[in-house]
Amino acid sequence: MPVPIVNYVALGSLMFFIGVIGVLVRRNPLIILMSIELMFNAANLLFIAFARVWLQNAGHIFAFLVITVAAAEAAIGLAIVVTTFRSEKNVDVDEVRSLRG
Amino acid sequence: MIAFSILGAILVASAVWTISARKPVYSVVALLVNFATLAVFYVTLSAEFLAVIQIIVYSGAILVLFVFVIALLSSGVAPFSAGPNRLPMIWLPAGIVVLSALVFVIHAIAAAPAPPAPAASPGGPVGAPGVFGSVADFGKALFTVHILPFEVTALILMVAVIGVITLTSEHIPSAASRKSEAQVDREMREAILRGGER
Numbered sequence: 001m002p003v004p005i006v007n008y009v010a011l012g013s014l015m016f017f018i019g020v021i022g023v024l025v026r027r028n029p030l031i032i033l034m035s036i037e038l039m040f041n042a043a044n045l046l047f048i049a050f051a052r053v054w055l056q057n058a059g060h061i062f063a064f065l066v067i068t069v070a071a072a073e074a075a076i077g078l079a080i081v082v083t084t085f086r087s088e089k090n091v092d093v094d095e096v097r098s099l100r101g
Numbered sequence: 102m103i104a105f106s107i108l109g110a111i112l113v114a115s116a117v118w119t120i121s122a123r124k125p126v127y128s129v130v131a132l133l134v135n136f137a138t139l140a141v142f143y144v145t146l147s148a149e150f151l152a153v154i155q156i157i158v159y160s161g162a163i164l165v166l167f168v169f170v171i172a173l174l175s176s177g178v179a180p181f182s183a184g185p186n187r188l189p190m191i192w193l194p195a196g197i198v199v200l201s202a203l204v205f206v207i208h209a210i211a212a213a214p215a216p217p218a219p220a221a222s223p224g225g226p227v228g229a230p231g232v233f234g235s236v237a238d239f240g241k242a243l244f245t246v247h248i249l250p251f252e253v254t255a256l257i258l259m260v261a262v263i264g265v266i267t268l269t270s271e272h273i274p275s276a277a278s279r280k281s282e283a284q285v286d287r288e289m290r291e292a293i294l295r296g297g298e299r
Contacts, residue, residue: 022120072261
């Protein structure tokens with residue numbers, strides 16, 4: 001373990017916040033979904049780094065679960081984008097109103 | 102440490118490129134670079150199985166899904182209206198405060214002492230450095246100790262499949278709507294007959 005864990009924490013935090021900025025700033029729903037993937041992966045990096053430091057397998061299992069959740073989330077989010085595009089012809093997240101309750 | 106610096110720089114640069122590219126296709130390419138770099142990180146952290154899963158699931162499945170949707174959406178007119186970004190810059194201090202708070206919390210977690218090493222399982226020491234992270238180790242843990250998260254994974258995937266099919270399929274007439282169609286048909290016939298009588 002030559003690299004201290006603090007470096008991984010800094011890298012994961014930075015990547016997570018790049019994802020947060022992408023979700024908050026961009027208007028394209030596809031790029032928002034990609035930013036969510038970035039956040040999932042930042043969390044995964046930290047899970048695996050801490051699993052390596054503590055020599056515990058549970059981090060790997062949880063990263064596996066996170067990858068599954070990310071795949072399901074991407075599939076459903078893209079399905080929503082496609083459905084919205086079919087009905088609205090405009091998928092800008094500021095102008096789509098049909099998902100409001 | 103040198104490798105960590107180079108890989109970390111690639112990781113952050115590709116993440117920034119992902120959220121700053123003008124076209125979604127370039128974002129997908131940047132995300133591919135990001136995921137490949139993360140797979141290299143996983144190998145250096147002795148999580149070989151998860152590195153392979155990262156390549157297969159993310160680069161092979163999720164990104165291809167993104168590319169398909171981009172190709173589908175941009176076949177006609179450009180669906181995304183250009184314009185200024187959404188959040189005004191006045192929210193920047195709030196973001197900085199939240200960022201510093203989160204970094205503080207994670208640093209506190211990183212400074213916490215490691216828990217005691219796990220007790221040896223019947224099949225051998227699970228957490229031993231020699232076998233840690235190998236496929237056999239991962240599989241043994243996944244199917245014995247952590248069987249419940251594995252089952253939850255199956256449930257999540259099934260719900261996702263059903264949800265995607267429900268969301269994107271064309272309108273399939275259900276039994277109730279078929280009955281209503283039959284009713285409408287009968288009413289139309291009666292109306293036509295009445296019209297004929299009149």
